[in-house]
Amino acid sequence: MRGTRRTSQLTATLATAIVGLLFLAGCSNTGHGQAQDAPQQDLSEVEVLEDPRSYEGPSTAVIPDAVIEPITENPDQSLPTTVTSYTQAGGEEQIEITDTSRVVALDMAGSIAASIWALGFSDTLVGVDQSTTFAGTEDLETVTSGGHTVNAEAIIGLAPDVVITDGSVGPRDxxxxxxxxxxxxVFLENESxxxxxxxxxxxxAEVYGATEVGEQLATQTGQDIEDKIAQIAEIAPQDEDEKVRMLFLYLRGNAGVYYMFGSESGADDLISALGGVDVAKELGWEGMKPMTDEALV
Structure with missing residues (x-):
């Protein structure tokens, strides 16, 4: 039952995330669990055409509050364990983990904290980044501030046994x-x-000495993604000329943070999963680059 409930939640979350991430606009984090609301479009203005896949007029995708249910509770751990930590220069360092009673999770998107929660180790989390806002994390200490800057004093004050990060927040030094x-x-690899x-x-999972449950969750997550992509493929156009041409724009708040995302940014995976054509990737754009009028044209 627990695995079934979690699967349905993951697939629902993936569906909304795949659509929602393509329409991110005007979002600005103001603190843990708080975000500036984007203006909502009155959908009554949308003209529905004969093709159920088509519409005219603007629309806004709204991502509901995320709920992550652990794949299991209190998984077995095998500690001490030795894990690989990735250096800034691209090298590797072996780190011994002896205790995971108190853990701080840090990355730009909150993915590490979400992974810890889904693995069943939520009780070990004492500090998180400002992007970690899913249900259950409201009372955790936020140790990053505006612009995803790390507050070292806040982390030290929590007396963690381990800080798990990917180098996407900092300064790294x-x-x-x-x-x-x-x-x-421990610095992990986090490919988009x-x-x-x-x-x-x-x-x-390796940091926690719980490789078995880690493999179980990774496999199930991969299957959830494949199932959702297959559902989308049933209604998405197959003819290349009929596929929707898409451009992923990242527009944040009032600070003038505007980016176009291309290949190897994660946006290309989302657009491909939707059965669309990634215009930026088609033009050879890699990663994320500042958006300009000229670039859009």
């Missing part, structure tokens, strides 16, 4: 210096792709 006060820091999400789950 500030995070690395946490080792000077006896805090173990569906496969990367599964690999991240496995790495987080």
């Amino acid at each position: 500030v995070v690395e210096q946490l080792t000077d006060v006896g805090i173990t820091v 792709s569906f496969d990367g999400a599964q690999n991240l789950i496995r790495q987080v």
Whole structure:
């Protein structure tokens, strides 16, 4: 029953996330669990055409509050364990993990904390990044601030056994210096792709000495994604000329943070899953680049 409920939640979340991420606009984090609401479009203005896949007029995709149900409760751990930590220069370092009673999870999107929660280790979380806002995390200490800047003093004050991060928040040297006060820091690889999400789950599970449950969750997540993509493929156009041409724009708040996302950014995976054509990837754009009028044209 627990696995079945979690599967339905993951597939529902993926469906809304795949659509919702393509329409991100005007979003600005103001603190843990708080976000500036984007203006909602009156859908009565949308003209429905004969083709049920088509419509005219603007629309806004709304992502509901995320709920993550653990795949199991209190998984078995095998500690101490040795894991790979990735250096800024692209090298590898072996780190010994002896205790995971108190863990701080840090990354730009909140993916590490979400993985910890889904693995069944939510009780170990004492600090998270400002992007971690799913249900159940409201009372956790936020240790990043505007612009995803790490507050080292806040982390030290939590006395964590391990800080798990991917280097996407920083400054990185500030995070690395946490080792000077006896805090173990592990840098994971976090690739922006569906496969990367599964690999991240496995790495987080390794930190906890719980590789078996990590493989179970990664496999189930991969299956959920494949099932949802197959459902979308049943209604998406198959003819290349009929596929919707899409461009992923990241527009944040009033700070003028405007980006176009291309290949290897994660946006290409989402657009492909929707059965669309990624215009930026088609034009050879890689990663994310500042959006300009010229670039859009």
